[in-house]
Amino acid sequence: MTLRDVSVLLLYPPNQNLPGTVCKPNGSLAYPHLGGALRHHGVPVTIFDACVGDGPDDLDAIFANPVAIPSGLVRTGVTDERILQVVADHDIVGITSIFTDQESMVLHCARLIKAAYPEKILVSGGVNARSRMPLFFAAGFDVVCLSEAEHTLIEIVEAVRRSARPSFADIHGVAFPDGNRIRVNPARSRDIVQDLDTLPMPAWDLLPNQRYWTLARPHSGMFEPGAELRYGTMMTSLGCPFHCAYCHIAGEVEDSLPGPIGAFRVKSDERVLAEIETLKGLGVTDVFIEDDSLLGNKKRGLRLLEKIRGAGVTVCDLNGINIIHMLKRWKPDHEVLEALALAGFAQINMPFETGNLRIMRKYASNKLNVEKADLRGLIIAMKEYGFQLYGNYMMGYPDETMEEIQTTIDLAREHVSYGLDAANFFLVVPMPGSPLFDMAIAGGHISPDFDPDKMNIYNATMANTLVPGPVLEEMRARAWEEVNSTTWKSAKKAWATPASL
Incomplete structure (x- = not known):
């Protein structure tokens, strides 16, 4: 079997917050840990924080010009067009959803990406994602990781390498749409990592650290x-x-x-x-x-x-x-x-x-x-x-x-x-x-x-x-x-x- 080359983008969505409160980049540790696991497995991986941007994005302009959104909150981050530009070169896009108050931005990004690139595989994880799976699948996510995902994401990558229309049926610790229902493969206790030293070193270097430090x-x-x-x-x-x-x-x-x-x-x-x-x-x-x-x-x-x-x-x-x-x-x-x-x-x-x-x-x-x-x-x-x-x-x-x-x-x-x-x-x-x-x-x-x-x-x-x-x-x-x-x-x-x- 010929395996496809696959690259992964781990995307922090733009941030949303109440006017008069402090906007702070997400920066959760999920992505450095997942990035380290992917890199250890030889998978090309990029982290893009759409709240602060990278490269050509003007950090001062981003934080000086938050955008009012219909919910009454304000959005801080790069434009939708910029997100799609970054997504274009990747086969799998992972978007974590730990914090429920950021769910709307996560689902917005999923709909945006799936509309422009229906062939890309969208993956989510985190306590909010696994607790709200019907909404996530309705927004276009293909699979939700239910547990710690360093090993699970590798299995998802391997499934995508084998086929442009992958099956996740044999992967534990995931849920995915299966016809008119959601199929759930619970995590197995024996797959939970007990020896944390066996996990690859987190890939902090993939984060936009200088932008975090400046802010x-x-x-x-x-x-x-x-x-x-x-x-x-x-x-x-x-x-x-x-x-x-x-x-x-x-x-x-x-x-x-x-x-x-x-x-x-x-x-x-x-x-x-x-x-x-x-x-x-x-x-x-x-x-x-x-x-x-x-x-x-x-x-x-x-x-x-x-x-x-x-x-x-x-x-x-x-x-x-x-x-x-x-x-x-x-x-x-x-x-x-x-x-x-x-x-x-x-x-x-x-x-x-x-x-x-x-x-x-x-x-x-x-x-x-x-x-x-x-x-x-x-x-x-x-x-x-x-x-x-x-x-x-x-x-x-x-x-x-x-x-x-x-x-x-x-x-x-x-x-x-x-x-x-x-x-x-x-x-x-x-x-x-x-x-x-x-x-x-x-x-x-x-x-x-x-x-x-x-x-x-x-x-x-x-x-x-x-x-x-x-x-x-x-x-x-x-x-x-x-x-x-x-x-x-x-x-x-x-x-x-x-x-x-």
């Missing part, structure tokens, strides 16, 4: 305005020991479509150091760790932090180190705090989640006893170690009372008084793929045909909550304004997309 808009944190930030993101582990109701990890278990990829798995210390050296070789000076639970195994975490000490980079934690892992018998664990400081950590997101033990127990894995934990002592100690600290707080669960929400806001205010640099307030979003989404559907709090453009932390997505949606939105906005300093608010607002265009 200096990572997922979180605060940095000098207008200054280049030579950052790169990585993960030292996958999965999480906790299974919070609002997180898709809680649904990634045995016998689920993706298989047990929510299980906590770690890279070896040597692999982590090798990845840091790879990033440094690209010019990265600030490494942002995206682990869901960096210290999920505290003994391993402490050992790893000691080895990172001499790596010669500044380290930030984007997803947050679980508070319980920075405590010992409910008091600050100075061994952990000192290890983080000596390893070069500068900024840490702290997921306090809620000020209510009932909410913590029901929705957040009971992962912190907010009544026993010495949070005041922890914040003061962390500031003495020199960390910049940002707290994350959630509000708006279906059965959460006004008093419970006010308790969380008051807790955040106390934390700022102890030295917390800023407090971020999030309205609870029942993301597809999470147990909370299923609970919200069953309880009549969200319709199956919900508007994905509203699935963000600023919108009260659920109906019939104890505290009405408009009140929740007002409380969230007021809490952010009242609790945070003028300096912080001014810095954040300077990044924001204009409120009117």
